[in-house]
Amino acid sequence: MTTISRPRLIGPGINRVDGPLKVTGRAPYPNDFAYPGMVHAVLVRSTAGAGRITEIDTTAAERSPGVVSVLTHLNAGPLARGPMTPLGVSPPAPLQDDAILHYGQIVAVAVAETFEEATEAAYAVRVGYADEPAVLDLDDPRAKVRTNPWGRDADRGDVPVALAGAEVVVDETYLTVDNTNNPMGPLTTVARWEGDTLVVNNSTQWASLEGAALAAAFGIPEESVHVVAPYVGGGFGAGLRVWQHVVLAALAARVTGRPVKLVLTRPQMFTACGHRPKGRQRVRLGATREGALVAVQHEARTASAVDDDNFEPTASVSATAYACPNVITRDVQARLNVPVPNSMRGPGTATGNYALECAMDELAYRLGMDPLELRLRNDAAVHPPTGLPWSSRAHKECLERGAELFGWSRRTHEPRSMREDGLLVGYGLAAVGYPWFRARCSARATIRRDGTAYVCSAGTEIGNGAYTVLVQLSAEALGLDPGQVTFGLGDSTMPMAPQTGGSSLTGAVGSAAHEACRALVGAFTDLVADDGDSPLRGCTADDVEPADGALRRRDDPAVHESYRDILARHHRPDLSADGESTPLTADELGMAPAGAFGAKYVEVRVDPDLGRIRVARALSVIDGGRIVNEKTARSQIIGGTVGGIGMALFEETVSDPGSGRIANATLGDYIVPVNADIPDMQVEFAGSWDRANPVGTKGIGEIGLVGLAPAIANAVFHATGRRIRSLPITLDQLL
Amino acid sequence: MTLQAKPHAEESLPQTEFTLRVNGRDHPLRTDARLTLLDALHDRLGLTGTKKGCDQGTCGACTVHVDGRRVLSCLTLAAQCDEREIATVEGLGTEDELHPVQRAFLEHDAFQCGYCTPGQIMSALGLMAEGRAGSPDEIREYMSGNICRCGAYQNIVAAIRDVAGTEDGGRADDVPQAEGGRP
Numbered sequence: 067m068t069t070i071s072r073p074r075l076i077g078p079g080i081n082r083v084d085g086p087l088k089v090t091g092r093a094p095y096p097n098d099f100a101y102p103g104m105v106h107a108v109l110v111r112s113t114a115g116a117g118r119i120t121e122i123d124t125t126a127a128e129r130s131p132g133v134v135s136v137l138t139h140l141n142a143g144p145l146a147r148g149p150m151t152p153l154g155v156s157p158p159a160p161l162q163d164d165a166i167l168h169y170g171q172i173v174a175v176a177v178a179e180t181f182e183e184a185t186e187a188a189y190a191v192r193v194g195y196a197d198e199p200a201v202l203d204l205d206d207p208r209a210k211v212r213t214n215p216w217g218r219d220a221d222r223g224d225v226p227v228a229l230a231g232a233e234v235v236v237d238e239t240y241l242t243v244d245n246t247n248n249p250m251g252p253l254t255t256v257a258r259w260e261g262d263t264l265v266v267n268n269s270t271q272w273a274s275l276e277g278a279a280l281a282a283a284f285g286i287p288e289e290s291v292h293v294v295a296p297y298v299g300g301g302f303g304a305g306l307r308v309w310q311h312v313v314l315a316a317l318a319a320r321v322t323g324r325p326v327k328l329v330l331t332r333p334q335m336f337t338a339c340g341h342r343p344k345g346r347q348r349v350r351l352g353a354t355r356e357g358a359l360v361a362v363q364h365e366a367r368t369a370s371a372v373d374d375d376n377f378e379p380t381a382s383v384s385a386t387a388y389a390c391p392n393v394i395t396r397d398v399q400a401r402l403n404v405p406v407p408n409s410m411r412g413p414g415t416a417t418g419n420y421a422l423e424c425a426m427d428e429l430a431y432r433l434g435m436d437p438l439e440l441r442l443r444n445d446a447a448v449h450p451p452t453g454l455p456w457s458s459r460a461h462k463e464c465l466e467r468g469a470e471l472f473g474w475s476r477r478t479h480e481p482r483s484m485r486e487d488g489l490l491v492g493y494g495l496a497a498v499g500y501p502w503f504r505a506r507c508s509a510r511a512t513i514r515r516d517g518t519a520y521v522c523s524a525g526t527e528i529g530n531g532a533y534t535v536l537v538q539l540s541a542e543a544l545g546l547d548p549g550q551v552t553f554g555l556g557d558s559t560m561p562m563a564p565q566t567g568g569s570s571l572t573g574a575v576g577s578a579a580h581e582a583c584r585a586l587v588g589a590f591t592d593l594v595a596d597d598g599d600s601p602l603r604g605c606t607a608d609d610v611e612p613a614d615g616a617l618r619r620r621d622d623p624a625v626h627e628s629y630r631d632i633l634a635r636h637h638r639p640d641l642s643a644d645g646e647s648t649p650l651t652a653d654e655l656g657m658a659p660a661g662a663f664g665a666k667y668v669e670v671r672v673d674p675d676l677g678r679i680r681v682a683r684a685l686s687v688i689d690g691g692r693i694v695n696e697k698t699a700r701s702q703i704i705g706g707t708v709g710g711i712g713m714a715l716f717e718e719t720v721s722d723p724g725s726g727r728i729a730n731a732t733l734g735d736y737i738v739p740v741n742a743d744i745p746d747m748q749v750e751f752a753g754s755w756d757r758a759n760p761v762g763t764k765g766i767g768e769i770g771l772v773g774l775a776p777a778i779a780n781a782v783f784h785a786t787g788r789r790i791r792s793l794p795i796t797l798d799q800l801l
Numbered sequence: 802m803t804l805q806a807k808p809h810a811e812e813s814l815p816q817t818e819f820t821l822r823v824n825g826r827d828h829p830l831r832t833d834a835r836l837t838l839l840d841a842l843h844d845r846l847g848l849t850g851t852k853k854g855c856d857q858g859t860c861g862a863c864t865v866h867v868d869g870r871r872v873l874s875c876l877t878l879a880a881q882c883d884e885r886e887i888a889t890v891e892g893l894g895t896e897d898e899l900h901p902v903q904r905a906f907l908e909h910d911a912f913q914c915g916y917c918t919p920g921q922i923m924s925a926l927g928l929m930a931e932g933r934a935g936s937p938d939e940i941r942e943y944m945s946g947n948i949c950r951c952g953a954y955q956n957i958v959a960a961i962r963d964v965a966g967t968e969d970g971g972r973a974d975d976v977p978q979a980e981g982g983r984p
Binding site: 087 | 833849851894896946949
């Protein structure tokens with residue numbers, strides 16, 4: 067791999083290149099698309115939690131004004147299930163039989179000329195059910211259970227012996243609840259058929275998968291599906307699976323012969339596009355009196371849907387977190403009559419890290435040791451399962467720099483020992499790490515006659531700043547100004563890209579774009595290889611470096627020629643090249659590829675009489691490898707922090723214990739943080755270029771959220787002396 | 802168990818005729834009386850900058866100004882707005898010539914996915930007109946009807962502070978003022 071000279075660790079915080087479009091309201095989100103003759107689809111959902119449909123009467127709905135079609139399992143026809151993915155099976159194909167697997171399951175779709183008419187018709191669909199008892203409890207013996215569902219269970223050393231011999235032991239259980247992603251943009255599909263080609267404007271974080279799944283559903287070639295998603299109104303994981311409503315919008319378009327718009331209502335966003343599933347975790351830690359971990363046993367039981375295997379590796383967080391010779395992790399998944407879950411920012415890691423870091427705090431108090439000191443003492447200097455060096459790791463630096471910035475030394479150890487303005491003050495911390503994930507990715511780079519560049523890949527912009535950082539990386543690789551580069555995203559006809567998930571997009575698309583740009587430089591040197599008029603004649607790609615819109619000889623920078631001049635002389639309107647990046651394995655690298663690391667420090671204030679909790683300060687020090695854009699990176703971390711505060715103090719999807727009906731499926735009842743809940747947040751970046759990928763980044767989309775919940779729980783303990791082992795932590799628990 | 806369907810009309814409801822005056826331009830409409838102001842703007846007039854986040858009045862993404870006051874267009878029937886002055890994000894700056902609040906949002910990175918942003922900006926203008934941008938805490942409180950799930954709150958406060966300053970209590974002169982504003 068040829069690398070260009072390395073820019074500094076933290077790149078310039080240029081404004082988002084898509085910012086002007088967004089602040090003027092002109093960025094086109096999926097539900098902003100409209101086509102002539104378009105009709106509207108509205109879903110009808112099950113009011114039974116489990117059982118069968120006994121009757122479904124659409125007569126009244128079909129007579130309702132403006133109705134074009136009403137789809138049910140009786141007339142939908144066969145639809146194939148989407149493909150297996152790295153995140154598990156695709157959700158079941160919709161409307162295939164009379165089985166009810168959960169409350170809120172889609173049972174019909176009303177299609178009408180207007181949204182109002184479709185809504186009215188949806189209400190007119192009559193459905194009868196034969197109810198069966200819904201299996202909703204994690205411990206219900208009727209629930210099917212999968213052990214080691216993701217093959218990530220760890221076994222290292224001899225945990226039972228180590229625990230039995232440990233001088234100090236913590237053995238506690240922690241509960242987490244269902245959370246719902248709730249991106250601000252309701253998931254939308256606008257589907258239309260142009261002959262045999264299906265075109266969809268869709269809220270997705272994975273355009274390439276969306277194309278494959280829709281092709282499978284309708285038995286058509288993948289080339290016959292065109293997914294378009296230049297802008298998506300957030301996702302946080304909600305756009306990582308190909309949901310039933312997407313298939314139904316396409317089906318409705320085929321049946322009616324008209325473009326169809328289907329926008330999930332906010333209540334439907336709680337049942338139709340996933341959630342972070344509830345879970346229970348038991349963590350056992352054994353340590354010496356000096357605070358050296360001798361045993362870690364982490365067991366997690368998380369919920370999934372009846373016909374699903376959602377990816378939620380939770381306990382496995384403990385396999386790599388600390389240097390400890392004896393480790394067991396066990397993940398178990400219980401299949402319940404609940405809506406299909408999915409990844410929600412930091413899937414598995416956010417919850418697994420919560421339990422582990424709370425248990426570490428408990429251990430520190432059993433030892434009478436500073437919780438910071440305990441983390442530093444057990445730092446995993448090498449990758450614990452393999453003993454390989456990390457591709458980069460500044461975890462200790464994050465913890466130490468954070469302590470300094472936060473003023474951790476002002477903390478007094480005893481709970482309830484700090485007060486200010488009549489309020490109890492608590493300091494808490496959590497150490498965090500995020501698993502490395504990378505996937506194969508392709509990109510294409512083009513330089514046009516005017517010297518500007520266009521680079522594209524089928525990744526998606528969901529607020530992550532993808533357009534901006536990819537423009538920056540491409541400009542750097544081509545020696546252009548960011549203003550001369552346009553990046554194309556969110557279109558399944560572009561070169562294949564993996565999901566915007568797993569904190570992997572910048573690494574994947576950035577590396578592929580880097581390779582495409584390098585290949586394009588090679589295409590230029592090939593073009594002038596025998597060109598007697600070019601000062602670069604005879605040069606290979608390795609002999610030149612891009613700068614200022616030109617290629618110049620490395621051994622003699624005064625010898626150079628611009629892209630424009632080369633293209634003009636060769637009568638070429640443009641020149642393109644493809645690039646692909648394939649992540650290397652640990653064996654190939656000779657080191658363990660690392661995700662991001664970090665430290666989270668939080669100050670809470672608790673009213674001693676009312677139990678009211680406020681986060682007063684939150685500090686994140688993050689080792690994210692190279693940071694391409696300081697401004698958007700900081701936003702990723704503060705945004706994750708807001709999500710983490712929600713997880714810690716507010717968010718809980720409440721369902722009826724008998725039926726599974728979600729009781730708070732609105733943004734008024736499902737509490738998310740608002741502006742007044744959020745304190746000043748501080749972010750600092752540490753570390754170095756990561757050695758596992760050519761652009762040096764590690765991915766920071768999720769680590770901003772991870773660790774807030776335990777840091778807050780630990781701070782609440784420090785403030786009040788009350789150890790709350792469930793989320794969210796609410797004032798009633800402190801009275 | 803059977804879900805009872807509500808009684809329904811066999812024919813379309815009577816259509817309602819009215820005029821929406823948006824950003825100073827009149828749009829005569831003949832529509833279903835159930836049409837919300839949000840759907841009228843977004844779907845009928847193609848002014849897609851006003852966003853549907855919840856359609857229940859809980860998120861603020863659809864915030865527009867009616868007669869100078871910020872309102873939730875999803876909880877407002879379009880027919881209620883006959884001949885009232887409606888201001889939307891499309892009436893502010895353009896990409897090449899941003900309004901100062903849009904410029905401040907861009908500079909302070911006060912958005913990520915951008916979906917709630919037009920509502921945040923219309924709310925920010927409203928709050929400045931109301932004289933509620935005097936301190937960070939005041940901004941936080943009076944911007945709390947606008948949810949940002951990406952979590953850009955800190956930067957939203959900074960952007961509004963930047964434009965509003967503090968000495969005048971956050972009153973901005975360049976807020977689009979409708980004639981005949983209601984209390």
